[in-house]
Amino acid sequence: MKQHVAIIGAGVAGLATAARLAVKGYSVSIYEQNSKPGGKLGLLKLNGYTWDTGPSLFTQPHLLQQLFTDCGKDIGNYLHYKILAINTRYFYEDGTLLISYKNRLQLGPEIKAKLDIDPDDLFKFLDEIKEMYAHIGSIFLNQPIHSLCTWWGKPIVTALRKVKLPYLFSSMHQYHVRSLRHPKLVQLFDRFATYNGSNPYSAPAVLCMIAHLEMNEGAYYPAGGMISIADALYNLCKDLGVSFHFDTLVQKIEKCKHSVTGITTANGTIPADIVVSNSDVYFTYKNLLGDGKKAQKIKQQERSSSAVIFYWGINRSLKQLGLHNIFFAEDYKAEFNAIFNTHQVYHDPTVYVNITCKMEASHAPDGCENWFVLVNTPDERYITSEDITAIRKNIIDKLTRILGKNIEPYITNEEVLSPDLIAKQTSSYLGALYGTASNNKIAAFLRHSNVSSAYRNLFFAGGTVHPGGGIPLCLRSAKLVADAIEK
Numbered sequence: 001m002k003q004h005v006a007i008i009g010a011g012v013a014g015l016a017t018a019a020r021l022a023v024k025g026y027s028v029s030i031y032e033q034n035s036k037p038g039g040k041l042g043l044l045k046l047n048g049y050t051w052d053t054g055p056s057l058f059t060q061p062h063l064l065q066q067l068f069t070d071c072g073k074d075i076g077n078y079l080h081y082k083i084l085a086i087n088t089r090y091f092y093e094d095g096t097l098l099i100s101y102k103n104r105l106q107l108g109p110e111i112k113a114k115l116d117i118d119p120d121d122l123f124k125f126l127d128e129i130k131e132m133y134a135h136i137g138s139i140f141l142n143q144p145i146h147s148l149c150t151w152w153g154k155p156i157v158t159a160l161r162k163v164k165l166p167y168l169f170s171s172m173h174q175y176h177v178r179s180l181r182h183p184k185l186v187q188l189f190d191r192f193a194t195y196n197g198s199n200p201y202s203a204p205a206v207l208c209m210i211a212h213l214e215m216n217e218g219a220y221y222p223a224g225g226m227i228s229i230a231d232a233l234y235n236l237c238k239d240l241g242v243s244f245h246f247d248t249l250v251q252k253i254e255k256c257k258h259s260v261t262g263i264t265t266a267n268g269t270i271p272a273d274i275v276v277s278n279s280d281v282y283f284t285y286k287n288l289l290g291d292g293k294k295a296q297k298i299k300q301q302e303r304s305s306s307a308v309i310f311y312w313g314i315n316r317s318l319k320q321l322g323l324h325n326i327f328f329a330e331d332y333k334a335e336f337n338a339i340f341n342t343h344q345v346y347h348d349p350t351v352y353v354n355i356t357c358k359m360e361a362s363h364a365p366d367g368c369e370n371w372f373v374l375v376n377t378p379d380e381r382y383i384t385s386e387d388i389t390a391i392r393k394n395i396i397d398k399l400t401r402i403l404g405k406n407i408e409p410y411i412t413n414e415e416v417l418s419p420d421l422i423a424k425q426t427s428s429y430l431g432a433l434y435g436t437a438s439n440n441k442i443a444a445f446l447r448h449s450n451v452s453s454a455y456r457n458l459f460f461a462g463g464t465v466h467p468g469g470g471i472p473l474c475l476r477s478a479k480l481v482a483d484a485i486e487k
């Protein structure tokens with residue numbers, strides 16, 4: 001008899017876990033409260049415009065490639081993607097536009113021309129974070145760090161040898177100042193803290209390695225947009241025989257002593273030999289397991305930042321913009337202080353504008369553009385509808401100032417995603433984008449394990465558990481869960 005695995009949630013990690021288990025011969029069912037797969041990876045179509053609603057940056061496609069290979073499938077039959085020549089265009093208040101080229105032969109002259117500094121310091125730093133990632137990152141991200149076995153053996157000894165004290169005792173920002181010196185470059189690299197929803201002024205310097213993924217390995221664009229990643233995973237699962245139950249809220253995980261025995265939905269109880277929760281770990285304990293004590297413990301960990309996103313139909317094309325564009329706050333420290341400490345809307349936010357029609361003309365009507373405009377914010381408790389009006393005005397003021405033209409009259413279509421909607425649509429506690437923040441030295445170690453310590457056949461996959469949020473880490477968490485189940 002095949003063992004039955006019930007997976008709660010069809011986010012990236014839920015789908016990837018399902019595929020990995022189905023190919024190993026388990027009978028896998030996914031229960032998803034929404035009517036479609038993907039979780040935070042969503043799609044919005046309106047009046048000829050198409051927007052990806054959640055993630056917009058795709059890195060480390062080799063993890064997806066590996067998943068398909070491990071499942072005996074050719075990814076080329078499911079997903080196409082290409083590397084970007086330009087990672088991001090960075091706009092500063094003083095009018096500087098710095099283009100982050102993938103290729104160092106182009107990046108070097110750009111740094112020299114725009115910042116008037118020798119790019120060698122930057123290249124030295126990029127080599128350092130590459131090594132940091134190879135030795136420390138890969139151990140931490142690919143291993144079950146809550147298991148004692150991980151902490152024995154040669155790789156961990158090598159990794160520990162590579163840890164320099166400043167990696168732990170300096171903040172990302174301090175380390176960037178020391179290594180990169182130029183304020184504009186420091187700000188550019190500080191921004192990578194937001195890739196896991198953290199604050200560069202308090203996150204440990206070891207997180208400087210996040211930049212390696214984009215700056216050394218490169219950013220990619222999946223044909224069709226980010227939704228193609230969810231579609232590819234969904235089609236892979238279907239081809240491997242995973243059964244899907246959409247519009248099905250899981251209300252409870254059934255348990256008996258030290259085992260879980262199934263899940264309960266409005267249609268009754270479904271027995272399962274193994275349960276994997278891709279739901280936010282806080283809600284898994286609070287609502288599904290009814291373990292208020294454990295939920296309370298998880299609640300105490302600081303959440304990652306949330307965001308307000310405007311999906312704008314723009315009735316013209318702006319040539320100076322590309323796929324990924326950043327308009328930096330003048331005082332970055334004050335902006336992070338507002339997000340994480342005083343929980344306020346900051347008047348001069350860093351604005352991220354993603355325009356996929358630059359890659360795919362069909363995403364906007366002729367001569368128009370589909371702007372995805374995001375600012376990081378405190379969580380849902382602190383963002384009111386008046387705040388969203390204020391954020392919209394702050395964004396328009398900023399873009400108008402830097403682009404030198406009033407963009408408000410160009411906006412012909414608008415939809416908004418706010419922290420409360422992020423929380424509601426994907427059951428993400430407080431609307432956090434990436435689970436818990438990494439704003440102190442031990443935060444990463446406090447992130448919940450992929451394996452339950454109370455129930456022998458309960459597992460956790462997704463952005464709120466080890467190794468963390470973002471698509472690449474969710475894919476890794478799926479592998480860790482599948483490996484743990486096999487063990």
Ligand SMILES: Cc1cc2nc3c(=O)[nH]c(=O)nc-3n(C[C@H](O)[C@H](O)[C@H](O)COP(=O)(O)OP(=O)(O)OC[C@H]3O[C@@H](n4cnc5c(N)ncnc54)[C@H](O)[C@@H]3O)c2cc1C
Pocket residue numbers: 008009010011012013014031032033034038039040041053054055056057058248249250251278279280307309422425426427428433434461462463464468469470471472474
């Ligand atoms: C606006 C935004 C921008 C982002 N940008 C990026 C980016 O550029 N690059 C990047 O890599 N990452 C980005 N992220 C983060 C990334 O989207 C997430 O880390 C990742 O998608 C989370 O996947 P997950 O597997 O944890 O599941 P989620 O996407 O959190 O999905 C969980 C699923 O479980 C379902 N569920 C929960 N509880 C239940 C229940 N009780 N019963 C049934 N179903 C349930 C939910 O409906 C949901 O579908 C962004 C996120 C957001 C919101």
